[in-house]
Amino acid sequence: MQAYAMRTLALIGFFALPLAAQEAAAENCELKIVMATYERTSSYHSDYRLAKFVKEEDWNELSKNAGASGKIYGVPVSGSYGEFKKAYNAMEQQLSESLSQDQAQQIFWTGLDKSAADAYQKCLELNVFNQLGLHIAVVEGSEDAVLLKVRWTFPGANTAIKIKWTVPTVNGEPLPTEIDPGDNFVSVARPKTGGIIVAATYNGVASEVIKIASLPPPPPIKIENCVLQPSADVCLRCEFEVNDVVTKGANSKEYACRKMPGGALISVQPLDVKISRAAGTGDCWYDVQMKGPDEKPFSVLNYSGECLDPMSASGSSKFVKPVVNGLGKASFFVEKCGSGSICRIQGKLVIEAETSAK
Structure with a gap:
């Protein structure tokens, strides 16, 4: 019993130490979210403000499908990535509208599909959910809610555990306080105003931190000519x-x-x-x-x-x-x-x- 307790404490210490690294892994996966959501964001395709977060490697891939006369998030593809960014900057200057990284993230989440075999979901499996401990990531979203995948992995774990959330309720709805080993899916309503920080802990083991907020208002529509x-x-x-x-x-x-x-x-x-x-x-x-x-x-x-x-x-x-x-x-x-x-x-x-x- 004492040996098991010592092993448990050692593992808990191991989980606590790499938390920053775990956060970095989750953030690196967010870099792949443009390619994962572009084809599924429907009405959000015209939000030019998302073009700010299109990296050159994204542009190289998306421009092949869009063609020279096409658009990426409402911004002309142009002949080069530099011209594409210049076109975006001109729109931002004219309309005086842009998104922060957190605001863009809320929009990108609305196009995710938890069952899709895309780069984002694969990245989560390889860099977040393949580790021991308690892990959380957004795997799907809508205008009203985001779907969290919560995984508890621990040697010998075969019974449910009680977890503690940073926010016990969202919009009056309680979050589950008990999860099973393996994968659990938790739907979290978007706050009507402002944002919340969602994370969970179990016996000192902390999950990733997720910021959930209401969707930003749509951008102004560019008046023709x-x-x-x-x-x-x-x-x-x-x-x-x-x-x-x-x-x-x-x-x-x-x-x-x-x-x-x-x-x-x-x-x-x-x-x-x-x-x-x-x-x-x-x-x-x-x-x-x-x-x-x-x-x-x-x-x-x-x-x-x-x-x-x-x-x-x-x-x-x-x-x-x-x-x-x-x-x-x-x-x-x-x-x-x-x-x-x-x-x-x-x-x-x-x-x-x-x-x-x-």
Whole structure:
């Protein structure tokens, strides 16, 4: 009996010493979670903030499946990992949103599958659950809860043990105080607010520490063509690449900038515009107009004289009707173009809110 007690104390001491190493092993497995969850995170695929945690080896693998024109967590794959990170950084700067490692972890867990034979689950088996003692890791998750795998392994252990949790209840639901040798699965509800630290002990033997929190709110949705988006529901500037073929008296397509601040004046400004006419003879003339939100056209480019092909010009900024419904829109309108010739308009169109105007 005394020999058994001495062996027990020795083993307990052994478990206590490598706790930091055990934690490191669990954290190393978390590095494999991107590949384990990417195909199963469904709606979370569009959360660009997760791209911050995509390592180069992840990008190398995921880019093969996504293709050059694909996206990884809503960020363009690009031609290299450096370009991919640059694209992410630009989105983070524009939307002023990012995730901490802990916040990202909560999202990644929602895509896990405890029965999947992926790199993450294999890593847990090799580096966490293959050791003697009391071990815990998240093996599955949802928006409402995470599933913990709790394993108790001890020489000669064949009866249930009583464990003590750092938090006895979560959202009013008690955690089990008794587990069997081998694998046990414990569902832990996500806290409605804030976070909790979950760990268990048995006779001085401590498990890994798990941080469980509510999912962070979703990121702001990038407004199409917006290049200055200070918040989720406001755009201050949109830019459009224009390449339209129009005929005399016909409108080009409409260019709309969504979610501009109510009450602001907006300006529409064509930049570096080129007008190319179909082949013809005689003098050239054109009058390119634009419509603002008030639907009243105003001339931004006009010319009459010797034919030049292409003809270039830049329009001047012009303030138009104040935005009242969050939609700033403008359209090119070719009033005159030679003798009824087809014209191609190319260049850039900028729609911008003047926030200081009252």
